[in-house]
Amino acid sequence: MVTIKDVAREAGVSVATISRVLNDNGYVGSDTRKKVMEAIAKLNYSPNEVARSLYKRESRLIGLLLPDITNPFFPQLARGVEDELSRSGFRLLLGNSDENVQKELDYIQTFVQNNVVGIISATNHVDYKIYDALKLPLVLLDRTSEDYPAVYSDGREGGRLAARTLIEKGAKRITLVKGPAHVKPAQDRFQGAIEELSQADIDFSVLSSTSYSFEEAQGWAEELFEKFSDTDGVIASNDIVGIAIIHEALKLGKKIPEDLQIIGYDDIPQSSLCYPTLSTIRQPAYEMGRQAAQLLIKMVKKEQGIEHTIQMPVELVERNTTRKE
Structure with a gap:
C-alpha cells in the first residue's frame, strides 16, 4: 500500500508539505503543489480519510444507518444521500442494522470511532434513546421524532390516497394490510387509509403484518386470501407485499384488475417490472435522501435558519393492478 511517506x-x-496539500491547509507554492499532485497521480495514492480526520481533528465522513438493505426502497434513499454528500465533498459510511438494536448500537460505535461528523438514520429505534448521548448532528430519514430533525413523506396522505383510489374505482370489499406496529410511517399510512375507508359505504378488513421482508411477504399474501377470500381490493403495506399478493392471486385464478385491484406503497423499481405491473403510492425516495444529506450538511456547518422537519409529497402511480376510468 502506498503511504504518504x-x-x-x-x-x-x-x-x-504533502499534508498541507491534501488538507488545503497552509501555504504551498504552485510548483511544489504541482510536484505533489503529480506524485499522487503517479503512485495512485488514496489518502486515508480516517487518518486525515484525526490529523485535522475533523472529517468529511457521514454515517448512514438503514434498517434492511434487502428492501429496494432503502438503497434508493441511500443513493440520494450518497450523491448529495459526494457533490459536497463528504464520504459515506453505511450500516445495515437488520432491525436489530444491538447491531444499530455497534454501528453507531463504529461511526464514532471513525470520527464521523454527523449521522443519518432510517432505523426504527430512535425512541430507545440510543442517540441521546451522541454529541453529533443527527437527521432522521423516512422516520419522524419531536427530538430530531427529520425528512419524510406524507404517509397519512398516502394511505388516504390509496383508499380513495380503490373506492373511486369500485372496490366494495377492501382489505387493508397494516404494516409493522413499530414502524411509524407504516402506522401513518394505516391511519390515513382508515380515515378514508371509515367514511365510505363499503366493507373493509384489516390484516396485520409484522415485517416488510421478502421472506415473509408470501405468508401475508396466503393469509390474506385464507381469511378474506372474497376481497376485491387490497391496500398493501408496501410494494414487496403488493407483488406477493399479485402472485398469490394469480395462483388462485383471480383476474387482475377485474376481480381484484391492488395498490402498493413506495414505487420500488420492481413495481414496474412485475406482471401485471403494480399501481402504487410513490415516495420520492431518492429526493428524500438528497434532502436529508443537505439538511445534515447545514447542521454540520452550523448554518442558521435550518428547517427542523421536511415533509415531502406522495403521488399515485397508476399501472395495471387498478381499473382504468
Whole structure:
C-alpha cells in the first residue's frame, strides 16, 4: 500500500508539505503543489480519510444507518444521500442494522470511532434513546421524532390516497394490510387509509403484518386470501407485499384488475417490472435522501435558519393492478 511517506519521497518534499496539500491547509507554492499532485497521480495514492480526520481533528465522513438493505426502497434513499454528500465533498459510511438494536448500537460505535461528523438514520429505534448521548448532528430519514430533525413523506396522505383510489374505482370489499406496529410511517399510512375507508359505504378488513421482508411477504399474501377470500381490493403495506399478493392471486385464478385491484406503497423499481405491473403510492425516495444529506450538511456547518422537519409529497402511480376510468 502506498503511504504518504512514499508520496513525499517521490515528490522530494516533506510529509508535512504533502499534508498541507491534501488538507488545503497552509501555504504551498504552485510548483511544489504541482510536484505533489503529480506524485499522487503517479503512485495512485488514496489518502486515508480516517487518518486525515484525526490529523485535522475533523472529517468529511457521514454515517448512514438503514434498517434492511434487502428492501429496494432503502438503497434508493441511500443513493440520494450518497450523491448529495459526494457533490459536497463528504464520504459515506453505511450500516445495515437488520432491525436489530444491538447491531444499530455497534454501528453507531463504529461511526464514532471513525470520527464521523454527523449521522443519518432510517432505523426504527430512535425512541430507545440510543442517540441521546451522541454529541453529533443527527437527521432522521423516512422516520419522524419531536427530538430530531427529520425528512419524510406524507404517509397519512398516502394511505388516504390509496383508499380513495380503490373506492373511486369500485372496490366494495377492501382489505387493508397494516404494516409493522413499530414502524411509524407504516402506522401513518394505516391511519390515513382508515380515515378514508371509515367514511365510505363499503366493507373493509384489516390484516396485520409484522415485517416488510421478502421472506415473509408470501405468508401475508396466503393469509390474506385464507381469511378474506372474497376481497376485491387490497391496500398493501408496501410494494414487496403488493407483488406477493399479485402472485398469490394469480395462483388462485383471480383476474387482475377485474376481480381484484391492488395498490402498493413506495414505487420500488420492481413495481414496474412485475406482471401485471403494480399501481402504487410513490415516495420520492431518492429526493428524500438528497434532502436529508443537505439538511445534515447545514447542521454540520452550523448554518442558521435550518428547517427542523421536511415533509415531502406522495403521488399515485397508476399501472395495471387498478381499473382504468
